[in-house]
Amino acid sequence: MKNGPNIASLASLLGDPARANILAALLGGKALTAGECAAEAGISAPAASGHLAKLLNAGLLVVLVQGRHRYYNLAGPDVAAALETLMGLAVRVGLRRTRPGPREAAMRKARFCYDHLAGEVATQVFAQLVTNGHLVASPQGYRLSPLGRARFHAEKIDIEALESKSRTLCRACLDWSERQPHLAGSLGAAIAQVAIERGWCRREAGSRAVHFSGGGERALLAMAGPEPVGAPETGGAASNSSTHDPRRA
Amino acid sequence: MKNGPNIASLASLLGDPARANILAALLGGKALTAGECAAEAGISAPAASGHLAKLLNAGLLVVLVQGRHRYYNLAGPDVAAALETLMGLAVRVGLRRTRPGPREAAMRKARFCYDHLAGEVATQVFAQLVTNGHLVASPQGYRLSPLGRARFHAEKIDIEALESKSRTLCRACLDWSERQPHLAGSLGAAIAQVAIERGWCRREAGSRAVHFSGGGERALLAMAGPEPVGAPETGGAASNSSTHDPRRA
DNA sequence: ACAATGCTTCGTTCTTGGCCGAAACATTGC
DNA sequence: GCAATGTTTCGGCCAAGAACGAAGCATTGT
Numbered sequence: 001m002k003n004g005p006n007i008a009s010l011a012s013l014l015g016d017p018a019r020a021n022i023l024a025a026l027l028g029g030k031a032l033t034a035g036e037c038a039a040e041a042g043i044s045a046p047a048a049s050g051h052l053a054k055l056l057n058a059g060l061l062v063v064l065v066q067g068r069h070r071y072y073n074l075a076g077p078d079v080a081a082a083l084e085t086l087m088g089l090a091v092r093v094g095l096r097r098t099r100p101g102p103r104e105a106a107m108r109k110a111r112f113c114y115d116h117l118a119g120e121v122a123t124q125v126f127a128q129l130v131t132n133g134h135l136v137a138s139p140q141g142y143r144l145s146p147l148g149r150a151r152f153h154a155e156k157i158d159i160e161a162l163e164s165k166s167r168t169l170c171r172a173c174l175d176w177s178e179r180q181p182h183l184a185g186s187l188g189a190a191i192a193q194v195a196i197e198r199g200w201c202r203r204e205a206g207s208r209a210v211h212f213s214g215g216g217e218r219a220l221l222a223m224a225g226p227e228p229v230g231a232p233e234t235g236g237a238a239s240n241s242s243t244h245d246p247r248r249a
Numbered sequence: 250m251k252n253g254p255n256i257a258s259l260a261s262l263l264g265d266p267a268r269a270n271i272l273a274a275l276l277g278g279k280a281l282t283a284g285e286c287a288a289e290a291g292i293s294a295p296a297a298s299g300h301l302a303k304l305l306n307a308g309l310l311v312v313l314v315q316g317r318h319r320y321y322n323l324a325g326p327d328v329a330a331a332l333e334t335l336m337g338l339a340v341r342v343g344l345r346r347t348r349p350g351p352r353e354a355a356m357r358k359a360r361f362c363y364d365h366l367a368g369e370v371a372t373q374v375f376a377q378l379v380t381n382g383h384l385v386a387s388p389q390g391y392r393l394s395p396l397g398r399a400r401f402h403a404e405k406i407d408i409e410a411l412e413s414k415s416r417t418l419c420r421a422c423l424d425w426s427e428r429q430p431h432l433a434g435s436l437g438a439a440i441a442q443v444a445i446e447r448g449w450c451r452r453e454a455g456s457r458a459v460h461f462s463g464g465g466e467r468a469l470l471a472m473a474g475p476e477p478v479g480a481p482e483t484g485g486a487a488s489n490s491s492t493h494d495p496r497r498a
Numbered sequence: 499a500c501a502a503t504g505c506t507t508c509g510t511t512c513t514t515g516g517c518c519g520a521a522a523c524a525t526t527g528c
Numbered sequence: 529g530c531a532a533t534g535t536t537t538c539g540g541c542c543a544a545g546a547a548c549g550a551a552g553c554a555t556t557g558t
Contacts, residue, residue: 005339005425007273007332012264016516020257034535047517049536059342068525068534075342082338083256089331090254093308093324127388137386139376141421141430172390172421176254181390265546283505296547298506317504317555500558507552514545522537528530 080114088176116188329363337425365437
C-alpha cells in the first residue's frame with residue numbers, strides 16, 4: 001500500500017548515536033580506518049565493525065582496503081548533503097550534542113563538508129560568486145558563466161578537467177549554520193583544495209573545523225571577486241562582514 | 250567532546266517505521282487528526298498518540314486543537330525539505346518501501362511536497378521560470394526578478410502579500426525523483442494553490458499524488474512562460490481567499 | 499444528564515538491536 | 529615461520545522502546 005522511498009530504514013541507520021558519530025566524523029572528508037571510527041564513536045572495535053558493515057551494506061559508505069587497514073569514507077556527495085540537511089534541521093529544532101562551545105564558533109566560521117568548504121566564509125564566497133556573475137542560475141540549477149570560467153582560469157583552476165568527470169560542477173548546498181547556500185560540487189571541492197594547498201587555511205586536527213588566516217580569508221574572497229588580484233578595493237565588494245561582533249575568542 | 254548538531258536523536262525519531270509513515274503522510278501538506286495518522290501508519294491509536302507526542306516534543310510537528318480533534322501537521326517547510334532530502338538519498342541507495350508500482354509513476358509525475366508541487370511537472374516549471382528570466386540567482390539563493398514579478402502579477406498572484414510574510418519567497422528544493430530543483434517557498438506554495446483552485450490538477454484522495462489534466466499542465470507551464478497567454482481567464486475567485494488554512498504562517 | 503466519540507496515559511509484554519569478550523581471520527614485520 | 533597488529537565473526541547479555549489492552553479525560557450531541 002505504501003509507496004515511495006523507504007525513509008525509515010535509512011533514518012534508522014542514521015539514528016544510532018554510534019553510527020551518527022562515525023558519519024559525522026567522515027563528514028570531514030578524510031577516510032578513516034575501522035579503528036579510528038571506533039575511537040570517534042567511543043565504542044569497541046567489534047561494535048564499530050558491525051556498524052560499518054551496516055552502513056556499507058546500505059550504500060552510505062565505501063571502503064578502500066589497503067593491507068590490513070580498511071579505509072572507510074562516505075559513498076558520495078549526496079550522502080554528505082543529506083547529513084548536512086539533517087544537521088540543519090537539528091539546529092532548527094534545537095537539538096545539539098552539547099552546549100555551543102568554543103569549537104562550535106570555529107565550526108560556524110569555516111569547516112569541511114565532505115570535500116568542500118562550509119560555514120560563514122563559504123557562504124560569503126558563494127554570495128560573491130553570484131554577485132560578480134561567475135555563477136548564474138540555469139534550469140538545472142547553478143551554472144558557471146563564461147565570466148566565471150575565465151576567472152577560475154586565471155586562478156589556475158582547470159575547469160575543463162572538472163567538467164570531464166561525471167560529477168556536477170556546481171551545486172548549491174544549504175549551509176546548516178548560516179542558512180544560506182554555499183558551493184558544493186566538483187568546483188566547490190577544487191576551491192577547498194586550492195585553499196588548503198595555498199596555505200589560506202588549515203584543518204584542525206581531528207575535526208571538521210577549518211582555521212583561516214586573515215590574509216587567507218581575504219585571498220579566498222578575492223578569488224570569488226570580480227577581478228584577479230591587485231584590483232583596488234573601493235569598498236563596494238567588501239560586503240558586510242566588517243560589522244561583525246568582536247566577541248570572538 | 251563532540252559538538253555540532255545532534256543528528257542521531259533526530260534521525261532516530263525518523264527511523265521508526267510508524268513515525269516515518271506519519272511524516273510521509275503529512276508531507277502531503279494536509280493536517281491529519283491523530284486517528285488518521287494511526288490509520289496511515291497502520292498502528293493503534295495509543296501507539297500513534299505516543300509517536301505524535303514525541304514528534305511534537307521534538308519540534309517536528311505542530312498541533313491545532315479543534316474540539317475533540319487534534320490536527321497534526323509538519324512544523325514547517327524545513328521539516329518537509331529535510332524529509333524530501335532523505336527520500337532522495339533513499340532512492341539513490343536503492344531503498345524503497347515497495348517495488349515501483351503504478352502509484353509511484355503518478356508520484357514521479359506530480360505530487361505535493363508539504364505545500365508546493367514536486368515531480369516532473371514542477372521541475373519543468375522551475376526550469377521555465379529560470380529560462381525565461383523570472384527567477385535569477387542572487388547571493389542569498391534564488392530571487393524573483395522584476396520580469397517575474399510582473400509575470401505573476403499578470404496571473405493575479407499577489408507577490409507583495411507573500412513578501413510581507415517572514416517566509417522565504419523563493420527557494421530551490423532538490424526533487425528526489427527528478428534530481429533537479431523545483432520551486433519551494435511561499436511562491437511555490439502560492440503556485441500550487443493556484444493550480445488547484447483553477448482546476449489544473451486535482452489531488453488523489455489519501456495520497457500526495459497530483460493528477461494534471463492535459464490542459465492544466467499546459468496552463469501551468471504557460472504561467473511560467475515568457476508572456477501572459479491570451480486564453481480566457483478562468484474567471485471567478487481570482488484572489489486567494491485564506492478561508493481555511495490548517496497551516497500556520 | 500447521559501451516551502458516544504476522539505484522544506491520551508498507564509501498565510505490561512515482548513521484540514529488536516546494541517554492546518562486549520573471546521576467538522577466528524588477514525596482513526605485516528622480524 | 530612466528531609474533532604483532534588490525535579487523536571481523538560469534539555468542540550471550542542487557543536495555544531501550546514499540547505494541548497492545550484497559551482505563552481515564554475531554555468534548556460533542558441528544
